[in-house]
Amino acid sequence: MNKGKAWLHVYYDENGQLSFKKIPTEEIVPLWRDADHTQLDAVIRVYEVEAYEGTQKKIITKVEFWDTTGVRRYVLDNTAGLIPDVEAGESGSHFVVVQGEQEQPLNWECVPFICFKYNDEELPLVQVIKSLVDDYDAKTSDNANNLEDLPNSIYVIRNYDGTDLGEFRRNLSVYRAVKVTDEGGLDTKNIEINVEAHKSHIEQLRKDIYEFGRGVDTQSDKFGNSPSGIALKFLYADLDMDANIMETEFQASLEQLLWFVNVHLANIGAGDFTNEQVEFVFNRDILINETDAVTNIRNSVGILSEETLVAQHPWVTDVKLEMDRLKKQREMEYGGLPPEGGANGGEENEEDE
Known part of the structure; x- marks a missing residue:
């Protein structure tokens, strides 16, 4: 929801167990085979690691290219560009099978990365409501500044018998008086705040944020006192619609994940489960009467x-x-x-x- 999509890496750990690792979205550059983004041709992963040269810490940018033939590793150098990663190995397979003292490199038939999407546009939730939230924050901040400045009204002075405004503020604070000459005087201008207009605008922004974000506004009048089950269903309708979209995308991703599990079970001799029917059930919890x-x-x-x-x-x-x-x-x-x-x-x- 925060980034529009997330990535899961399928691999074998040191003990030979099938494992899954979440990869930060900003590290992945997908190369899709189709316009609908359902099949991967390859994945480029760019990430940073900490290294030490003596006692000095430095950040190294590493680049990996994953496809069905294995993985190629590089280090991004500021001057030389991409150079092979000799330390980690210039290239390798997805995993290695050990039989006795022999090691056999093997690759999955698919790129071992699975994309979980928030929606079919792969857009994060913040992109939909960012402008509304920014407006809400700006108006709230402006109102807070006005309230803070309100006790210190604007002073209008005529023929002030002094050198600078700092002296004027000091005399007003210490002596509660100010010295003027001839026809001089002191007036105050109060800051007028339209409370009702500000309140109406803030309330409308809050409603729009929940509406476009498909959330549940717990401060809504619809909650009332012990609302009926039908009223609660209507209240959660937008959130339920958002969950439906996410579930549709997750079902496709879990099907891809199931393929890796079935191949793993076949590889270890547990049996062929590719024709077994598997249903993924998403349980949802909502308030009820x-x-x-x-x-x-x-x-x-x-x-x-x-x-x-x-x-x-x-x-x-x-x-x-x-x-x-x-x-x-x-x-x-x-x-x-x-x-x-x-x-x-x-x-x-x-x-x-």
């Missing part, structure tokens, strides 16, 4: 299964654990048997008769 939720659950008894009703209860975090608790509670109350007269008591038994 618990009274409405519990009432709807109670009204659904007999229509839905007990496990479904328990899963929808706002106080339940672990459905399986809660079902086990209910089972144990019934065993303690009825000795493992249903209540006398059936599940709904004696009346149902009498009607059956």
